[in-house]
Amino acid sequence: MPRLRPASPYLLGAVAGYLADAALADPRRGHPVALFGTAAGRLERALWRDHRGAGAAFTALSVGAVAAGAVAVERALGRRPGARTAFTAAAAWTVLGGTSLSREARTVGRALAAGDLAAARRRLPHLCGRDPSGLDEQQVARAVVESVAENTADAVVNALVWGAVAGAPGLLAFRAVNTLDAMVGHRSPRHLRFGWAAARLDDVAGWPGARLTALLTVAAAEHPRTALRVWRRDGSSHPSPNAGQAESAFAGALGVRLGGTLAYGTRVEHRPVLGAELRPVGVADIERACRLSRRVGILALAATVGARALGGAVRRGRTRGKGNGS
DSSP, X not given: OOOOOTTHHHXXXXXXXXXXXXXXXXXXXXXXXXXXXXXXXXXXXXXXXXXXHHHHHHHHHHHHHHHHHHHHHHHHHTTOHHHHHHHHHHHHHHHOOHHHHHHHHHHHHHHHHTTOHHHHHHHGGGTOOSOOTTOOHHHHXXXXXXXXXXXXXXXXXXXXXXXXXXXXXXXXXXXXXXXHHHHHOSOOTTTTTTTHHHXXXXXXXXXXXXXXXXXXXXXXXXXXXXXXXXXXXXXXXXXXXXXXHHHHHHHHHHTEEEEEEEEETTEEEEEEEESTTSEEOOTHHHHHHHHHHHHHHHHHHHHHHHHHHHHHHHHHHHHHHHHHHO
């Protein structure tokens, strides 16, 4: 029986974890990300100071503990490919959230399709942090599509990118970074300085996956030329260095207009419009966005495991070359 090559445990584990997310979504209770959030919340209360340095220490300790723990597990598993594959699969299932994202989006979409705007408003906070109380049907649908686009990058593509770079520790560390940004990275009075490090780290970690998401969205679009045009023109106009990449590509791919004014509690943001020449979002576009997200996720899995396999082959070739030359 042939032995597994060094890269194989990650490749098999990433595919298995992706399929587990597709079949099972996130666990209803005891999700490891929620447990991490609870622990990080306790650490925040212990370390909080209205100072960037305190926030940087909080971020470093939180992310460092996750990354170090994952590395320790991998070292403990040693050269047991079956165990390493299982660990990677569990890590991938833990961090990937594409199926739950689509389920939440479709729940809001069904409420809108049934004419139950109140139910749609109540469900929207499961997807994004904006205030739904004053949103009409079209604005709720737009918020859902924007959330699907942004979270396709965060909950699927970026995690797979960092998994390809650093294996299971990369998967878990990225999810820790992204979770901290959601917890303390917003510009509230409490977190304006304390959350600065978490927000900037998330921007850096999210940079490659956001661009890959846009590229894959163009590849998966029904009208790739429109997706490419809107992405290239509008992607950098968004206040976030990363969210606008995915949202603008989704806008062009779906042929809809995204962006504009939105509210987060008492804070109102006037964001640039993405795809200004396109039509407004409709309720039916929620399902189209979910299907596009799934296609992008499949392409991201193929691209990242392919890149990981290619990197492993190159390293093995160099090792053999050095051995033959010695």
